[in-house]
Amino acid sequence: MGAHVSKQVERRKSIQTEKKVLTEMKQSNGCEFPCSDYHPSDRKNWMSGLNPDKVQINQIVWPGTHDSATNKIGFPFVTRPFAQCQSLSIYQQLVTGARVLDIRVQEDRQVCHGILVSYSVDVVIEDVKKFLSETQSEVIILEIRTEFGHDDPPDFDKYLEDQLGEYLIPQDDQVFGKKISELLPKRVICVWKPRKSPQPKAGGLLWNAGHLKDNWIDTDLPSTKFESNIKHLGEQQPVTARKFFYRVENTVTPQADNPILCVKPVTDRIHPYARVFISQCFSRGIADRLQIFSTDFIDEDFVDACAGLTNARAEGKA
Template sequence: MHFNISKVLDHRKDISNFVDHRKDISTEKEALADLLASSGDHFPGSDFHPADRKTWMSELGPDRLRINQIVWPGTHDSATNDIGVPLVTRPFAECQTRSIYDQLVLGTRVLDVRVEKGRHICHGILQSYSVDVVLDGVKRFLSEAESEIVILEIRTEYGHEDPPEFDKYLVEQLGDLLIHHDDAVFGKTVAEVLPKRIICVWKPRNSPAPAAGSPLWSAGYLRDNWIDTDLPKTKFDSNMKHLGEQPPSAARKYFYRVEHTVTPKPENPVVKMVDNEIRPFARLFIAQTFAQGFADRLQVFSTDFIDEDFVDACAGMTQARVEGQGIS
């Protein structure tokens, strides 16, 4: 039998690199844990818990709550709850386990939805149900919660083609619920935009972007600074740096998103396992925006596998803004 020493050495190198990388992840998670232990995760509004997360915006008062005061709890890859084959491909693509409707009932208010040419949900090469399932879930929720506002971002997934005439389809499906593009919306109260309920941001890859003043909003109105890393403190610090470079939310005419997520890698591919390295530190991130003087800039805060505590943290910071507790 021929013995290939180069393949053996390459294999040992791969194992060594994997071990070193796992050490880096562990070191970064420990650094976040140390920061949490030394500085805590208390912030104005952190003790607030909505009486009903389904209607938490209503609870804060539609006549008082301005669009640019809201800290919007969002989900990343929102419609991946039924993607792939269970126990086979799903662990590598599923970023949420709840349906769109259930996420909204939980308190989510920003949805990140990826589509392909045939109007199916997708994440990379994997496809799932029709986008109609998403739109039906949104409409069902809004029929039950009359003073809640939702930001619905729909984009064509990387590597896919735009669905034909998808802008017209969205307008037909969402109709009178759509809050048409208008820069003045940011300074309005929730009550002033009702009964319209959805800010729909359509991000095609090649089709024309929505025009100013149209029923849909273009890509520039929901911005972020995503970096490709599975290192939790690297992502945490990058999010803080980019947030610090933004104007205060009350002074800008676009939504800015911080994605409290990390990215799976070939050697670390299971989404939930990777995200568990950063998910426990969401409240720490909010607390650090106060410590570093950026609390007036946090606006859309998104996560994988959203839970009640994440929603409460965002709603609590929003409540503090409404009450004037140290934040504009």
């Protein structure tokens, strides 16, 4: 018992130390970067506001949500706090400005996070289609994967093609160098990541797992995650040289050996430092690598930061 208590005391010290590191980094180095003061007049249409005839797909800094469809997961006040990573619906996230969605499904097409279940993936698709029907030039990356420990939903590739076919941008490496306007009216890059079923093939309507990559580190230590993100991002080629999307997630996750297991208070350890991360990318010479930037509990400031850097790239300022 004494050893366990001692371990927890040390864990709390480590967390406080790491939070202090990020706080001091923000105070000493700031969180400014080219166009960091940019604020879209209409976040629902922020890509349109940057001129689709000018912005290339590989210039976009895509604001994304981690475990996107968890706003209704589990039971309220009972299991939900342990798995909820977003409080907004899919539609509300898109209206706020999110452009990358991270959806996990199980065999029956229910959205899930581990063993906890949310709503049917139909709800996600309907929200996406509602948003697309209300906008004209907003492009979405929709990543759907089979959750770990589950089998693929039967015929799920056909389901996605049937539901989103009119909007789907076919898998094509040339897309990365094209401007938004060159892809319209197609507006969804759908990345389907099955566990056992065949991967989508080149030229098809769905994109395969090799087109959306990341280096996930499972930790609740904010500075550890921050520096890991910097390290792995620095190992990537610049966005102009890549034929895949690379994601960095400004998140930390609860750990079983720590008494704080609810997502919100844990992820809040790193959530306020998204702009610091972008600023550090410039300071360390790797800003040209940043592409998809995701978060738990997305907010307007996070979207503004990504839109601002996208604007800077489109204007030749970054």
